[in-house]
Amino acid sequence: MKRIERMKILKNRPIASRIYELELEGDLVKEMKSPGQFVHLKAADGLDTTLRRPISICHIDREAGTFTMLYRTEGKGTQLLSRRQAGERLDVLGPLGTGFPVEGFSHQTRCLLIGGGIGVPPLYELARQLTARGHKVTTVIGFRSAEDVFYEDAFRELGYVYVATEDGSRGTKGFVTDVIDRHISEWDRYFTCGPRPMLRAVEARLGPDGWVSLEERMGCGVGACLACVCDEKNGSGYRKVCTDGPVFRAEEVVV
Amino acid sequence: MKRIERMKILKNRPIASRIYELELEGDLVKEMKSPGQFVHLKAADGLDTTLRRPISICHIDREAGTFTMLYRTEGKGTQLLSRRQAGERLDVLGPLGTGFPVEGFSHQTRCLLIGGGIGVPPLYELARQLTARGHKVTTVIGFRSAEDVFYEDAFRELGYVYVATEDGSRGTKGFVTDVIDRHISEWDRYFTCGPRPMLRAVEARLGPDGWVSLEERMGCGVGACLACVCDEKNGSGYRKVCTDGPVFRAEEVVV
Amino acid sequence: MTDMRVSLPGLEMKNPVMPASGCFGFGKEYSEFYDLSRLGAICVKAVTPEMRKGNPTPRVAETGGGMLNAIGLQNPGLSHVMEDELIWLQQFDVPVIVNIAGNTPDDYCRVASAVSDLPNVSAVELNISCPNVKEGGIAFGTDPVIARELTEKVKQVCSVPVYVKLSPNVTDIVSIARAVEAGGADGLSMINTLLGMRIDLNTGRPVLANGSGGLSGAAIKPVAVRMIHAVSQEVSIPIIGMGGVTCAEDALELILAGASAVAVGTQNFADPFACPSIIDGLTETVKRYNVNAISELTGRSWRTSDRQILTAR
Amino acid sequence: MTDMRVSLPGLEMKNPVMPASGCFGFGKEYSEFYDLSRLGAICVKAVTPEMRKGNPTPRVAETGGGMLNAIGLQNPGLSHVMEDELIWLQQFDVPVIVNIAGNTPDDYCRVASAVSDLPNVSAVELNISCPNVKEGGIAFGTDPVIARELTEKVKQVCSVPVYVKLSPNVTDIVSIARAVEAGGADGLSMINTLLGMRIDLNTGRPVLANGSGGLSGAAIKPVAVRMIHAVSQEVSIPIIGMGGVTCAEDALELILAGASAVAVGTQNFADPFACPSIIDGLTETVKRYNVNAISELTGRSWRTSDRQILTAR
C-alpha cells in the first residue's frame, strides 16, 4: 500500500538565488529508487495551500534514511516551504511517477545529462546512479546568471560538467544548446529536464534517442484527476505526467 | 491616528485547562488605559482566519511596555493562537472599545466584580485600577471545575475573592449567583463579565446599578460593519459592542 | 456505537461517505492507498459514449481556499469503461455510481442503459452541470424543463436508480431540483463546482487553458450548505451532498443541512486518505449526538425548531 | 511612474481603489486610521428611505477563506445619512458613492433623488442584490426586466451617474448586465456576496440568526474574476470590480479581467489599512507592466489574443 509520511526536516537552507536545499528523514526513503521520481508535498497545514506541490527527488541517501530536494521559491507554496524549519515535520506523498532508466544500457554508455534551472535537481541522483553503474556522465547545466548556479561541484565529482549562463556571468554565455553545439559531439544517450523551450531545443538537436522529464500542473499527483496530461506523439491520446511520467522517451510525447 | 502593531510575544503558556496566558510587548501598550477594553488579533497569517479575534486586555504593565491576555482555546483562531511561540510577532489592533469606568466614584466605593469563565480576565485589570484608586474590591469568579480556575491568587492580592465551581470541586458549589446569594450583601457598584445567562442572572439579582461587559461576534471591531450590535433597553435602536461597548451600564442594554 | 449505515435508492452504504466524481478516477489509484471496500460507495469519473480527450493543459489552478479545474470530461469512453474499469471494481464490496455526461439526451441514455446492466453498478449520476463543456452540457443543468425531460428519458432506459447532479450556477436551484424530482429522479447530488477563473499576472491571460473552470474545495462549502439546506426542505428524494468537505465536521455540516450521504472531492488530492479518515472521524464525532443512527441527523438544521443543544451526550 | 488615475462616470479617481459598500460604514471609523483623501473613492453602507434595524445577531460567521454576513441593511435612514454622515464626508477630497437599497422602486428613487443633490455625492450604486432582505430586494437582481425598469426609474430622478450592483447568484449575469445597461446604467458594480450558510455543530442550527448570509472574501474571488471577465466583454459601461480582493495582486487580477476600478470589502476587517496598502502595492506592481496608465490594463485578459508576456518592463 502507498502511504504518506510526516517526514522530519533535517535541513532547509538557501544555496543559490531563491534556491533551497531541503533534506528530509523518514521511512519513505526506503521506497525511493528511481532517479527522476518526485514527491508531492503539503507545503503548509491549513487553508493556505489546497493542493500539494510536486518536487523532484535530487539525492537519495538510503543508508542515512534521508533524501534531498532542491526547490526554487516561486509562489505561495514554495515560499511557505522556505519558512519551514529543521525539526518540523513535512507531509510527504511519494515517491511518485516513473523516473529515468538506469538499467539495460551497454557497458560504459556515454550519458549526456542536460538540465536547465530548476530542472537540474533530478539529474543529480541520475548522475550518481549512472556513474555507480560504471557509465560515463557528462552534464550540461544552464542557468540565468552566476548567482543562480547550484550543484556544479557536486556534478563535477561525477563527471565532466559544462555550465551555461544566459548573461555569461559563469561558464559559457548562452543556453545549454550553445554548449552542446560547441562542445558535445560524442554521446550515446541523453537525459534532460528543464523548461519546455529548452526541452524542445534539446530534442530538436539531439533527436529521439533520449529521455525528457516534463512538468505539468498537478492535482492529485497519483493519476486520478487527469490534470497533468501531455500529448502523445503518435496517437490521439494523452499521457499522465504524474504516473506515466514525468520522464518519457523523447519520441513518445510532444514536448 | 489609530494603528496596528506586530507586537512581540514574550510568553504564551497554558495556566489552566484550555486557558493560555499571552504576554505581548510593544508601543500600543502606551495607549492602553481603560480596563475592559479589548484587542483584535490576527491569530495567524494567511487564509486560515479571515477575521480577527477579540480578546480582552487582562493586565497592563505600562512601565514594562507589556500587556497580558488570557484566552481559552475554542475554535480555529484560538487554537492557532495557542501554537504561537515567544519571540514571534502577533498582529494586534487596539486597544478597542469602551471599558469599565474607574473614575467618578466616591471615596472607598465597595466594588463587586463578578466574572464567569473566560469573562474573568478583564476584571483583573479593573480590580488593579480600582484598588489603586483606594476602592474596595470583592471578586466573585465562577468556573466549571477546579481545573478551569485561574488567577484566583492574583485577585486575592487585591481584595476578597470567592470562587464558585459548577461541580463543587473548588470553592462554593454552584454559580456565582449562589455565592452572591449566600455571601454578598454589601456593595455599592457591580461590574460583571461572563456568559449571557450569567449576566442575566446577575442583573436580575443586583439590579441596574452596575456595568456589564458583552460578547458578540465581530467583523471589523471598530464600528464599521455593524456585526456586533446589541439591543438598547429603552428605545428601538442597537448599540455596537465593539465601540459603544463591550462595557455598558446594565440599564442601557438588553443582556 | 452509532449506526453508520445509510440506505439510499440503489445504495446500501456501510457509511455515508464516498469520493466525488472526477476526483477519484475509477478507483484504481486510491486502491493503492487503502481497501476501497471501506467506502460507503464509489462514484467514478464522468463517462461519455465515446472517448474524450478533454481540454488542453493547464487544467487546474489553486485559489484561496479552493481550486479550479477544467479537465473537460476526459474519459476512455463507454465501452472501455465497461470492459475494463467497472469490471475491475467488482472485486470490492462497495456500491458503484457511474457519473454520466453527454451533449444530447441520447448520449446520457446510451451510457445509462448500458452501465445499468452491469451487476456492480448500483446507480447512475447524471452530470447535468459540468461547467467545462461547451456544447449543451450546461443548459441541461440550468433549465428546469430540459432537466426534467432529460431525467424522464434516462429513467425510461435505466434499470438502476438515477441521481441528478445539480449545478450551483443557477438563480433558483430549488426549481431545478423540483423539476428533476418530477421527472422521476431517485435522488440528487449537489453541488457541482461554481464557475470561476484565475488570471495569470505575468501573461495577463487566464491560468487555465480553457479560460474558466470549476471552483471546488473549502471555499465553496457555505454555498453547498445553503443549497442543500434549501433543496432538502422542498423535495422528498434524498441528497448526496458535496462541496468543500475536508473533514468529518464538514461532512456532518452537510448532513445537518439535509444530505443523506456525503461525497468528498478536492480533499482527496490534499490527502489520499481523505475518505477513510473522514469515515473514521465521523464515526467518532457522531457519538456526541443523541442518535442511534447517523441517518437521524439528516436535515436536523431545519427539522429542529429552536436553538436547542444537539450534542446531548 | 504609471498614471494611477481612473476616470469613470461621475468619478474622477486618484487611483482605482475604494472600500466596498457595507465594509466601511460611512468612513468615520477608518478616518481614525488614515486620511480618507488617499482613497480613489468611498462607497458608503446601503441607505434606505427609513431607518432600518437589520437582523438579529449573530450576523457574521467565518468560513474557509471567507466569511458570511447577514447584517440586513441596518442604517440610520435617508435623512440622518444626509444630515450627518454625508456632510461629514465633505471634508475629504474624495468622490462619494451612495449605495442604495429598498423594497420598491420608489424606495430607490427617493434615496437616489435626495442624495444626488448633495455636492459631494458623485454617484449612486443600486444594491439590487443584497441577499439578506426578504421582501423584493433579491428579485431586482435576478430578473433582467425588473432590473432594467428599476434602473430606468432611478435614472429619471437621479442627477448623478448610476451604478448597478449585480448579484452573482444568477444563472446568467450577462443578461442582467445587458438589461441594466439598456436601462441607462452608467456603470456596474460586481460582485455582491454569494448566498451561503454555516451550521453550528453543537446546536445543529445555522450559525447566523438569519439562517443564510452573504459569502465574501478570498473564497469568492475566482467567481468575481470569471463574472467580470464575462460581463466586461458584453457591455460598454465600466465595471467597479469587487469580491475577495486582499492585496494589490488581487486588485490587478480584477482589472485584467475587465474592471476599471476595484472595491475592497472584507479585507478591511482583517486589516484596517487594506485600502491604502493596496493602493501603494498597486502603484508598485503596475510598474512591471508596459503601460503609461493603469487604465490600459482594464480587460487585458481578453483584449490580448495570445499568451504574450505582459510584464515587459
Ligand SMILES: Cc1cc2nc3c(=O)[nH]c(=O)nc-3n(C[C@H](O)[C@H](O)[C@H](O)COP(=O)(O)OP(=O)(O)OC[C@H]3O[C@@H](n4cnc5c(N)ncnc54)[C@H](O)[C@@H]3O)c2cc1C
Ligand atoms: C514532476 C515535477 C517535478 C518538479 N520538480 C521540481 C524541483 O525539483 N524543484 C523545483 O523548484 N520545482 C520543481 N517543480 C516545479 C514545482 O512543482 C513548482 O515550482 C511549484 O509547484 C510552484 O508552487 P508555488 O506554490 O510556489 O507556485 P504557485 O504558482 O503559487 O502555485 C500555484 C499552483 O500551480 C502549480 N504550479 C505552479 N508552477 C508549477 C510548475 N512549474 N509545475 C507544476 N506545477 C506548478 C502549483 O503546484 C500549485 O498547484 C516540479 C514540477 C513537477 C511537475
Ligand SMILES: Cc1cc2nc3c(=O)[nH]c(=O)nc-3n(C[C@H](O)[C@H](O)[C@H](O)COP(=O)(O)OP(=O)(O)OC[C@H]3O[C@@H](n4cnc5c(N)ncnc54)[C@H](O)[C@@H]3O)c2cc1C
Ligand atoms: C469584547 C470581547 C472580549 C473577549 N475577551 C475574551 C478573552 O479575554 N478571552 C477569551 O478567551 N475570549 C474572549 N472573547 C471571546 C473570543 O473572542 C472567542 O472565544 C474567540 O473569538 C473564538 O475564536 P475561535 O477562532 O477560537 O473560535 P471559532 O468558533 O472558530 O470562531 C469563529 C468566529 O466566531 C467568532 N466567535 C466565536 N466565539 C465567539 C465569542 N464568544 N465572542 C465573539 N466572537 C466569537 C470568532 O471571533 C470568529 O470570527 C471575547 C469576545 C469579545 C467580543
Ligand SMILES: Cc1cc2nc3c(=O)[nH]c(=O)nc-3n(C[C@H](O)[C@H](O)[C@H](O)COP(=O)(O)O)c2cc1C
Ligand atoms: C478535478 C475535478 C474533476 C471533476 N470531474 C467531475 C466529473 O467528471 N463529473 C462530475 O459530476 N463532477 C466532477 N467534479 C465535481 C466534483 O464531483 C464535486 O462535485 C465538486 O468538486 C465539489 O466537491 P469538492 O469541493 O469536495 O471537490 C470534478 C471536480 C474536480 C475538482
Ligand SMILES: Cc1cc2nc3c(=O)[nH]c(=O)nc-3n(C[C@H](O)[C@H](O)[C@H](O)COP(=O)(O)O)c2cc1C
Ligand atoms: C459585512 C458586510 C456588509 C455589506 N453590506 C453591503 C451593503 O450594505 N450594500 C452592498 O451593496 N453590499 C454590501 N456588502 C457586499 C460588499 O460590498 C462586497 O460586494 C462583497 O463583500 C464582496 O467583496 P469582498 O469579498 O471584498 O468583501 C457587504 C459585505 C459585507 C462583508
Ligand code: FES
Ligand atoms: S495530477 Fe492527477 S492525474 Fe496527474
Ligand code: FES
Ligand atoms: S464588529 Fe464591526 S461594528 Fe462592531
